[in-house]
Amino acid sequence: MKYSLRQLSVFDAVASQESVSAAAKKLSMTQSAVSMSLSQFENILDRQLFIRQGNRLTLSYWGRWLRPKAKKLLQDAQQIEFGLHDQHIISGHLSICASQTPAEYILPELISKIDENFPNLCIELKVKNTDHVIQTLLNHQCELGIIEGRLDDSRLLQEKLMDDHLIIFCSPFHPYANNESVNLSQLEHAKWVLREVGAGTRCTFEGAMHGLIDHIDVWKSYENVSVLKALVANGLYLGCLPHLDIVDALEKGQLVALNTPDLNLRHRLSFVWHKDAGDNPLxxxxxxxxKRLVSRHEKKQDKAYLNLPYPAGFKALS
Incomplete structure (x- = not known):
């Protein structure tokens, strides 16, 4: 082979940063050295790996084809290096991109366990909505994602983390607050405050409404869950969020969960990663x-965990 691991590393850094100067900073190299390495690599392969768009570099067709294979080689090389130096095999960096609910309610305990059991494994975390998590994975900008709702992209692999369910809720002084149940006509005539388009919660909500209600009056859409809850708590709106997001407010009486028997509001949280990523011990x-974390709480039927009032709310991986 005529190319080197250093050239693969430069290629991966430029692809990640979309900039030679930013890649140089990340690799602690000079900008000219990065440019030269990348140019030599493209000459060796006889392929243009990037398309220049002003000061930004985006992957060409061949660059997109090469990226997951280069990352796999670099990961394998890192594991070989760790093994030869008698370091623990679970060492290095792994980037996770997660949607809001798992980032706030699942990952803190999981990362704490990782830090305790695998101190040489560093997790980098980004928080985005489900659509952005998927795009981040497809663009090879992270190695593992956690999303809410459905995944229909055949380029990604998926493994269930847990089941939750969405709750339609209102303020204690909303006209629906004391209703034994709320029917579809009442839901259709309400004003709603919802997560933004692209959020897994919004996708599950719209899927539940499809074919049952022709039009939903979405008054406001927000990315921030706390803002959404506060608006509903202080106004005459309805909201819809995962149970994990609102259980505290329900227990404190700040919000009221509505019984909506006509709707299927099951909600799933899942790990996802790129099909081309190959094996990755991290x-x-x-x-x-x-899996261990989920199973432990399921076996204990720990109702206090994550403030869930039902023991079956935290399901094991399958």
């Missing part, structure tokens, strides 16, 4: 620790 470690 990713496998995260999945295994998550």
């Amino acid at each position: 990713r496998d470690c995260i999945l295994l620790e998550a």
Whole structure:
């Protein structure tokens, strides 16, 4: 082979940063050295790996084809290096991109367990909505995602983390607050405050409404869950969020959960990763620790965990 691991590393850094100067900073190299390495790599392969768009570099067709294979080679090389230096095999960095609910209610305990059991494994975390998590994975900008709701992209693999369910809720002084149940006509005539388009919660909500209600009056859409809850708590709106997000407010009486028997509001949280990513011991470690965490709480039927009032709310991986 005529190319080197250093050239693969430069290629991966430029692809990640979309900039030669930013890649140089990340790799602690000079900008000219990065440019030269990248140019030599493209000459060796006889392929243009990037398309220049002003000061930004985006992957060409061949660059997109090469990216997951280069990352796999670099990961394998890192594991070889750790093994030869008698370091623990679970060492290095793994980037996770998660939607809001798992980032706030699942990952803190999981990352704490990882830090305790695998101190040489560093997890980098980004928080985005489900659509952005999927795009981040497809663009190879992270190695593992956690999303809410459905995944229909065949380029990604998926493994269930847990089941939750969405709750339609209102303020204690909303006209629906004392209703034994709320029917579809009442839901259709309400004003709603919802997560933004692209959020897994919004996708599950719209899927539940499809074919049952022709039009929903969405008054406001927000990315921030806390803002959404506060608006509903202080106004005459309805909201819809995962049970994990509002259980505290329900217990404190700040919000009221509505009984909506006509709707299927089951909600799933899942790990996802790129099909081309290949084997990754760091990713496998995260999945295994998550499975242990979930199973432990399920066996104990710990109703206090995450403030869930039902023991079946935290399901094991399957």
